[in-house]
Amino acid sequence: MDMLRGRLINKIDDILAQIVSQETPLNSQLQIEANLVLPQDSTGLTRRVVLDSIDIDDLRHQVASHSGSPLTGTPYHAQHAFNMSHGLPSPMNTITSESTPYPPVEHTMLDAPHPAPANTLLSSQPVLPDTGSNANNFYPILPAEVEQTPPTTPPVGGGRQVEGDDRTFPKRRKQDNANSHKMEQSTIDKLIEGIWEQIHNPKSLAMGDDLKETMQWVLEKMSGQTSRFATTNLEFSNATKCCRQITTSSRTARAFEVIVQAHWIDCYNARLAALREDRAELRPQEHKKIVLTEACTSFSWSEKELRNRMAIWKGYREIKDAAGWSALIFAGPGIYRFCKYRLGFDEDAMNKLRSLKLRAEVAADTLQPQWRQLLSLVGESTQIHWRGHPHDWAVSKKKGEDPVPLAVTYKKWDPNFTYQNLEDSVIDTDQWGETDPRRFEGGPEHYCKSCSLRQSSIAEENECECFPNLYSPNPRTPTPVQVFRTDNGKNNGLIACCAFERGQAVGEFVGKLTKGLADVDVMQSQAGDHEPYQIWQGRCGNFTRFMNHSCASNCQFQTFSWLGVQRIVVVSKGVQAGKELTVDYSGRYWDNLDKVCLCGEPCCRYKDRRKLASV
Template structure:
């Protein structure tokens, strides 16, 4: 104690120094404030204010409800995509691959049976030997197809094993042993673990997924398993959307999938022989020779749906237009001469949309407009002809989504002229007018119905100097009917009524100088009548002109000198007139603005 006191006496300031060290760190802020040079071109801003990170603007709903796509819907779309792809699922692919593998294992040459050199370095690819790349592509394609076929066989075998497992459990329960279902299940599980060489936990985990395969098969059939995409495992692992309501609605797609698979993949049922199922096709011919039903009923032949109108009906599916030689001889009226002689001499066709060179040779082609139809393999689009429920006979339904601007297909048929009083598509190139008639020849575009609110449209596209009419999507969801606007000139003079249900202009046909008058009653009633402008006894009416277009929907509208404020569509205008108890005859003229 004395030593301690003596030490403190000799160093009276030691305690204060220790306390200061505890209060202040070794790194201290300078007393003077650093001055930022404002003359710098881009000063570094170290102070952060609330305005530096403004909040993200909230998205305003457009009033259209779009439900989130379910996992089951995504899986079904994946099946449709696989069916309509260039996929080849045939047993002979496995046989060929097995032969190649066996031959390669006994072959000592650096070049195997597939023609692929063991040395794939740059030095080995001397000039003139680049055909090895082509052989490599073919070999890789065969291996990929064989792997995909093995995956399909694996899935259907596992689903079939679940059926055998359940049957064996049922046999043990009802057999002479008479054990309970739980004990029978445990006994079957133990025997399976011994045969597989797996633990009980591992087998249970796999069985949970395999049982999902079996349930998918019970709803959509074997075709859904054979052509399932990568989402099948995840769907069955987490069992999302595995409920009776969704399965009951999906069951209606079973026959429709079989129609597409049987007609596009003629040997796919050969894979079912491994599980003891029939390998005979149910549906033959072209994919669009069959009309499917929305309620899941058996599809009917296309011809049977037109016999009531034409007992001699026949229709040939063609991928390209056929020239009517009686009118055009050997010439194609759709051909467009080059814009200048220099282009014709150079023999180069330039796209009018992207200004790139067009060629059927994929190496030389630079035009990517509608690449799914030109300069590449043209696959069958994922669409089906279905039976409508409101008296429009047949229609065309999208099986997968089609983004806006994507070409669904080409309008094909007989290129002719001089046809009257029949459904034709009129077009012209320069001074030459021609018609495309789909009465006996054509493709699925023949069955596209009219709608006053269409989700697709016909567009002209020139490829290699020849004009083509394409069916282009305006944004179509899977399961929607594909519709176009036939235009008012189509309905003029026809004794037909539009059945699209969109409140269209074709409710009442007009002839000559006739117009439609809309009667707005003070009691919120609506009536429509047809009058002639040359009839002296016509009633007085108010002519109403309205600009129709997405970007011009806020222009003022005048009726009898009275201005109606901001409008979005004609329906809103009529509501405003109803609210004002407007009682007049209106002649509405919609000025269509091409945006």
């Protein structure tokens, strides 16, 4: 029954999502029927059973009033629990095919305090029309489907400079019909994205507390409560902490469960193989029967019950064999459904999982190394394999290809390459002393220049939610991105492990705050009418340093002010999980740069540089 119910729910959910996104006349009804087809040797009749009828307008109204609609890409199943009984939805500088990334050109400090903006990366500048520096030169970001090739920025100064745009950043998509024909993510893609989310969530695996300790802790927290339900602020906060604690411990327990169950399948197979050798006189079916009986006795389950569970556990083992232990451990509750119904459990899915294996291990080892301790339960090595910062490794999208230490990927240009990962920009005190060149003048109160709401580092006082994943009083969680080896001559690039919704911040362009650099890649910016500054990422910064240029980029640089300090934010224009994250470096970057663009887009503006130079 469970399986039937699951299949029906999925089917009906999909139909409902389609209907809601289509035009239907007012007062349309969706009638749900089933046909009971009796065998020919019986009556030969088909009996129609009307199960229920749904008012489409009501349905559409409910979906629209819901905070996340299926049209925004949130899994429909997660939003509406369909009640079956009631029927209503409750690199560079040479013209070659291979570019050199961040060439080991010695950077020169210019004497002039306001250096010529040579070779600067300009954020979002390419989307500006060629009409000078007037603030009204607004080139709007259109929805992805209708976005046009932006006009080329005229040559200004040198090249290799990027800038942040202080106008608009991509807004979250309206819940209109623009997405109505969007394909739903496949089950495997949902599972994979779930794995990435869990790996990048520092709270997903708590180690060391056993259940008894957790219960004791919960009881202590609850002891002073005035009623069974938390009513005061403190009581509610305690209840929330208890709930979080239990949820985290049960997630850990769940990880224990899946690895032990997957391992048990290997034990079962080993026992079967041993029996085949010891009792060669028996037929294969008899060997199987003996082992099943042994297992049923120990589990105290019927054979049917055991077989049902084994079917799911075999799924866990298949996932472990394809994607490795780390993916299995971080898969989360979605894995049960995936294995139970084996929806999309095909060769294509298995190949996706195989190419995920080493990438997931790097992320798990560097972000949540305690995951390895769980492996002692199944006799596997608990040795951490990939050490350091997650972005100290350049991973491969191809299955079986080992991640490479970042420094190795720059060896041919710079044998001594090092990169220091920074959370926040650092001030080049030789240039700026202790003064942050990004700071605007102002009082203790800060209001967002974009949404006009109050910004504060105190949770209760902050109202600005422009980029909550970067700027909010809550601690930041690691961004689900990886540095990867590109296969078209661009050396490294940045890959999105999870989707980034349009308008969502991917990360802040973080590096050394300096000035006067020439002939190296820099971000050029200016806070108000203060002296311009540069952000240099040559040897220190964050993952934004690895974003390649595309003439049809899926992200853009934007200036944003948080607590009176200007930031350069990489904002998504809508990026799917598994895609390379790209920005448009702009004409100013490419000017005088003897490299060709390898973005491969039909609208590429910098692919034929030889031709340009001869004009």
